[in-house]
Amino acid sequence: MEDKMNIEFPESYPMAGGDGAHSYAQNSKYQRGYVEAAKEMIMEAIVKKFDIKTLSTPLNSIFVADLGCSTGPNTFLAVQNIVDAIELKYQSEDYCTREIPEFQVFFNDHASNDFNTLFKSFPPKRNYLAAGVPGSFYGRLFPKATIHIFHSSNSLNWLSKVPNEITNKTSPAWNKGRIHYTNAKKEVVEAYATQYAMGMESFLSARGEELVVGGMMVLLIAAVPDVILSSDFTICTHLELLESCLTDMEKMGLVSEAKLDSINLPLYFPSLKELMAVFERNRRFSIESIQELSLQDKQVSPQTLTLTLRAGLEGVFEKHFGNDIMDEVFDRYSKKVASTPIYLNLGHENQKTLLLSVLLKCKPND
Ligand SMILES: C[S@@+](CC[C@H](N)C(=O)[O-])C[C@H]1O[C@@H](n2cnc3c(N)ncnc32)[C@H](O)[C@@H]1O
Structure with a gap:
């Protein structure tokens, strides 16, 4: 069975668990802003495009899945938005005679x-049944x-x-002394881009099998412009700043050269063009809409920014460097962002991270 579905156990770097001071649960308000910003789009998409009458299976139950849910609480908000939107649709004129x-x-x-932590923090009053599904969304899950x-x-x-x-010393793509592809040599950038495209292909192919025809997929993906100027700031600029903290520590002998040479963040922020190309190559989905969302809170403190980044990346760093240097790395990052106010102003005209919402619909097989 596993062979047939090609289930693999890839590298994983979960967000900081629990609900303590450094946990994702306590430090994901930035990501929550993104989920909140998508609420209206989701509501509209479900009302206008989730056509219950044309689904390929009869609707005795509605199955919704949140992929990459982490420990909460943002996932609860996201799924509630979806459930509420469908309920609203059932209460509308066209559907009011059907039982929800x-x-x-x-x-x-x-x-x-x-x-x-996720299970313990389920909303006490919820109008859905819940189950956890462990596994990588780059393979089949359902x-x-x-x-x-x-x-x-x-x-x-x-x-x-x-x-x-990029970790092979004999390859032209060896990413020596760097932790990411931002401003790295072209072979490194290409290796990351290829990995991303391959991953997205697997993701879409698995979802294409699992969705009912007429089913929908809402993806919130951070992206960057097709052309980035040297004056632009994006989420990748933060990773460069973090890298500079590690480089400083390496110069002071707090981190070994070999350790710095061998760490690379498994993160990729595609351009809009790359994303469109990935979706267009996959024939199971129609692109119903791609919108740029805007966050409500545009000003962020150095402390919040640092805790947000730490909750997401500590897992990768800890696995590689051990726990001892974590405070030092992120203290340095906090001081650096505090001294450059543009990092803290997410509404600044040079802030160019694109928060995209992508709506796809599953077509019948060709
Ligand atoms: C930044 S968190 C987002 C959590 C939540 N969706 C939110 O918006 O706050 C990213 C989550 O994606 C999960 N993730 C990353 N790669 C994954 C994969 N291949 N399969 C399943 N989950 C994955 C991580 O473990 C992490 O919990």
Whole structure:
């Protein structure tokens, strides 16, 4: 069975678990802003495009899955938005004679995600049944043609793995002294881009099997402009700043050269053009809309920014460097962002990270 579905256990770097001071649960307000910004789009998409009458399966129950749910609480907000929108649709004129079906929501993340924290913090009053689904969304997670709506926020920037060639000392793509592809040599950038495109292809192919025809997929993906000027700031600029903290520490002998040479973040922020190309190559989905979302809170403190980044990246760093240097790395980052106010003003005209919402619909097989 596993062979047939090609289920793999790839590298995983879950967000900081638990609900303590450094946890993702306490430090994901930035990501929450993104989910909140998508609420209206989701409501409209479901009302206008989730056509219950044309789904390929009868609707006794509605199956929704959130991919890359982490430990909460943002996932609860995201799935509630979807469930509320469908209920609203049933209460509308066209559907008011039908009984509202039951909702089953699947919360997916890597097996190493802190599912206990997630399960313990389920909203006490919820109008859906819930189940956890461990595994990588780059492979199959659900039986064929069973899911009506997939959602994924802030998760599809994580690669299935670091591209092999960038850690190979004999390869032209060896990423010596760097932790990411930002402003790296072209072979490194290409290796990351290829890994991303391959991952997205697997992701779309698995979802194409699992969605019912007429089912929908809402993806919130952080992206960058097709052309980035040297005056632009994006999420990648933060990773460069973080890298500079590690380089400083290496110069002071706090981190070894070999350790710095061998760490690479499994994160990728595609351009709009790259994303469109990925979606257009996959023939199972029609692109219903791609919109840029805007956050409500545009000003952020150095402390919040640091805790947000730490909750997301500590897992990768800790696995590689051990726990001892974590405070030092992120203290340095905090001081650096505090001294450059543009990092803290997300509404600044040079801030160019694109928060995209992509709506795809599953077509019948050709
Ligand atoms: C930044 S968190 C986003 C959490 C939540 N969706 C939100 O918007 O706050 C990214 C999540 O994606 C998960 N993730 C990354 N790659 C994954 C994969 N291949 N399969 C399943 N989950 C993955 C991570 O473990 C992490 O929990």
